[in-house]
Amino acid sequence: MHEQIIARYNVERMCNNLPRVKKFNNFREPIREGYFPKLDSTLGSRAWPARFSDVTIKDVKRESDQLEFEIMDLERWRDRLYDSIHAGAVQDLQGRSVPLTETKGIDILGDLIESSMFSTNRNVYGDLHNFGHLAFACCHDPDGRHLEPVGVMGDVATAMRDPIFYRWHAFVDEIFQEHKATLPRYSPEQLTFPGVRIAKVEVLTQGRPANQLHTFWQQSVIDMQRGLDFYPRGAVLAKFTHLQHIPWDIKITIENTGGPKTGTARVFIGPKFDERGVPWNFNDHRLMFIELDKFFVTLKQGTQTIDRKSSQSSVTIPFDRTFRSLGPQARPEDNAPGIAAFNFCGCGWPQHMLIPKGLEGNGLACQLFVMISDFSQDKVDLARQQGQCSDAASYCGIRDSMYPDKRSMGYPFDRVAPDNVDRLEDFLTPNMSAVDVRIIHNNRTVDQSGAQVEQLASRFGQAKPNQQKPNQSGGPRWN
Numbered sequence: 001m002h003e004q005i006i007a008r009y010n011v012e013r014m015c016n017n018l019p020r021v022k023k024f025n026n027f028r029e030p031i032r033e034g035y036f037p038k039l040d041s042t043l044g045s046r047a048w049p050a051r052f053s054d055v056t057i058k059d060v061k062r063e064s065d066q067l068e069f070e071i072m073d074l075e076r077w078r079d080r081l082y083d084s085i086h087a088g089a090v091q092d093l094q095g096r097s098v099p100l101t102e103t104k105g106i107d108i109l110g111d112l113i114e115s116s117m118f119s120t121n122r123n124v125y126g127d128l129h130n131f132g133h134l135a136f137a138c139c140h141d142p143d144g145r146h147l148e149p150v151g152v153m154g155d156v157a158t159a160m161r162d163p164i165f166y167r168w169h170a171f172v173d174e175i176f177q178e179h180k181a182t183l184p185r186y187s188p189e190q191l192t193f194p195g196v197r198i199a200k201v202e203v204l205t206q207g208r209p210a211n212q213l214h215t216f217w218q219q220s221v222i223d224m225q226r227g228l229d230f231y232p233r234g235a236v237l238a239k240f241t242h243l244q245h246i247p248w249d250i251k252i253t254i255e256n257t258g259g260p261k262t263g264t265a266r267v268f269i270g271p272k273f274d275e276r277g278v279p280w281n282f283n284d285h286r287l288m289f290i291e292l293d294k295f296f297v298t299l300k301q302g303t304q305t306i307d308r309k310s311s312q313s314s315v316t317i318p319f320d321r322t323f324r325s326l327g328p329q330a331r332p333e334d335n336a337p338g339i340a341a342f343n344f345c346g347c348g349w350p351q352h353m354l355i356p357k358g359l360e361g362n363g364l365a366c367q368l369f370v371m372i373s374d375f376s377q378d379k380v381d382l383a384r385q386q387g388q389c390s391d392a393a394s395y396c397g398i399r400d401s402m403y404p405d406k407r408s409m410g411y412p413f414d415r416v417a418p419d420n421v422d423r424l425e426d427f428l429t430p431n432m433s434a435v436d437v438r439i440i441h442n443n444r445t446v447d448q449s450g451a452q453v454e455q456l457a458s459r460f461g462q463a464k465p466n467q468q469k470p471n472q473s474g475g476p477r478w479n
Contacts, residue, residue, distance in 0.1 A: 001395050003173050003410060007290050008356065009166050011271055015357040015364055015441070019275045023170035027071050027078075030054040031139075033163045037152050048158065049140050049148050057135040062144035069131055077126035078175075081112065084125075085179045092120045102183050106408070109179055113172065129172055136164050177287070185418045193374045193431040195258035196299065201370050201435045205248040211368075211437045215358050217445040218244035222323040239449045244352045245310070252306040252370055252433075256299040262375035263431075264405070265306065267293040268413065269355065272365040272436065282421050286413035289369060291315055292354065294394050294405070296375060310354060314394040317348030321389075341389070344399045348392030358439030366439055367424065371412060371432045380406050 010020045024031075034053035041048060059070040084090040089097040090108060098120055100108060111118040115127035137154030141147075152158035159165050203211045224236045250267065270289035274280055280288070294314045297306055324330065324346065332338040358364040380402050390398045397403045408414045412427075421427045424434055 002169050003176070003287075004291060004395070005160075006166060006170050006173055007270075007288055010288060011290065011356045011364075014271055014275060015359055015439075021166045021170050023174055024164065024167035025078075025171045025174070027057060027074055027135075030056050031136075031164055033167075035152070035162045035164065037158070037161060039152070039158065039161075041149070046149050049151050051136070051140055051151055051162070051164070055139050057139045058142040060135060060138045060142045062138060062142070064144055064147075065150070067134065067138070069134075071135065073126060074128060074131060074135065077128040077131075080125055081109070081128065081175055082178065085109070085175070085182060088182065090120050091124055093123070100179060100182075105179060105183075106176065109176060113175060132168055132172075133159060136162070136168065180414060181416050183415055186412060186415055188429070190377075191412055191432075192429045193263060193372055195256055196261075196263060196372050197255045197257075197430040198252060198370060198372060198433040199255050199303065200251075200253040201368065201433045202251045203248055203368060203435070203437055204251060205246050208246070211435060212363070213248060213355055213358070213366075213437060213439045214246040214442060215355065215439060216244055216246075216442045217241050218352070219445055219447040219449050220319070221449040223325050241445060242352055243357055244446070245355055248310045250293075250308045250310075250368075250370070252308070252372075253303065254297070254299060254306065254372060255303050256301055259301055261299050263297045263299055263372040264375050264378045265293070265295050265297050265308070266369075266371045266373060266411070267291070267308075268369040269366050269437070270369070272367050279423060282417050282423055282427055285424055286417070289413050290356070291394055291410070297372065299372075311351065313351070313354055315349045315392055316351040316354055317346075317389075317392050318351055321345060321348070322350040322352075341399065344396070345389035347389070347396035349395060355439060358441040360441050360443055363438035363440035366437050367434045368437045369424070369432070369434045373407070373411075373431070378406050380404055 006021070013020060031051070032054060034051055034055075036050040037048040039048045040046070057071060059072075061068045085100065089099045090112065092098050098108060099105070108120060110116075112120060112125040113129045115122055115125070115130065119125065133153045134150070137150040137152070140151060152162050153165060153168075203213065205212055205214060208214060219239055219241050221237050221239050224238045252265065254263075268289040268291050270285060272279070274284070292310075292313055292315065293308065295308065295312070332342055356364070393404055403409075405411075417427055428434060
């Protein structure tokens, strides 16, 4: 998912006339970007500390946090990871060689870089990803002499607010890409689906020309009782402005010259040109594609058209689940049977952020990529294919089950292309299609908060906000 976050972040930068993010791979260079959170932590009754421009990360020795490591440790772990990738194997605790195979190598690397309990050898490979976060989080007070708390990069709830998060993860993702570059290129047999051809792909948005996606700003209301210190006196309803899009349908016309079969539809979108307005080299282009959807299709013999709505995306969850209440009335107790399911149901990309912002006027020129792969090569033997809150399975998987796709995440863009592929068009096989689309941003704001306020008011049994007196009894507060 982090690879997808970096791809999305880079496309959003292009939507704001900025170049792609520069990876942070020189641990001694100053960090040009400063960051001032302007956030308070109610748990510690402290403000999150700032990181000034042009600071460097330093050796950390914070006795009060039982945290001590050197920048040289990060460099050693990085170099050992690269050496092992190029050698095609890592070393376990007994000194034995563990090969980084085509199917299992990515998992072994993930356990090393994240340094989970499954790490093959934490003594040799350390904990590069997490300690990198801590180095940034402590750079304002590395030895704790000022008694300052760690910065936002030290907390998963706040890390993505800091621009350095994306520079760090661009570097972390590069390590995985280095491994992927050592794997065999996909063969035609691994990419094609005999007898299946995509004849046409079209994106339809109501009231708009074909192959146009439209975004705008929307004002909505959320309940912030969990994030503020008003609890247990009542909910705090706040209005905020966020990106939104007009719903669309994708129509895929498929020709099947064989008998009935099942396929997996894979839908991605990516910018057609780079920051300079130049067509992409494919090996750069593939890293810019954002997964929009993945779903199974039953193919009859002959020609048929598949209609898929944007709201059915396999990467997103609805607005209500993204901003659901975490109060005691909605959330089970920590040891209750339903707590695991409740926590899992919060996983997924927000539906209203399914596509990037785009550009005003003529929009951002993009290419929508659709592939129908052979389900017999994709399927995983699962006890159950569907589970509670499985609608964001592309990012989150299915609870208590294997990931529901035998192919690698990001397939078919997860590996370096064959030498004869220079552009996306060279990569396409009959079961693939790429159509030009534009993401057009309308810089207007639509206020949807009124209807949401009425719904929330009815939930709490309160009057509408313009009829309500100041809160005295634990009902919702309207801000």
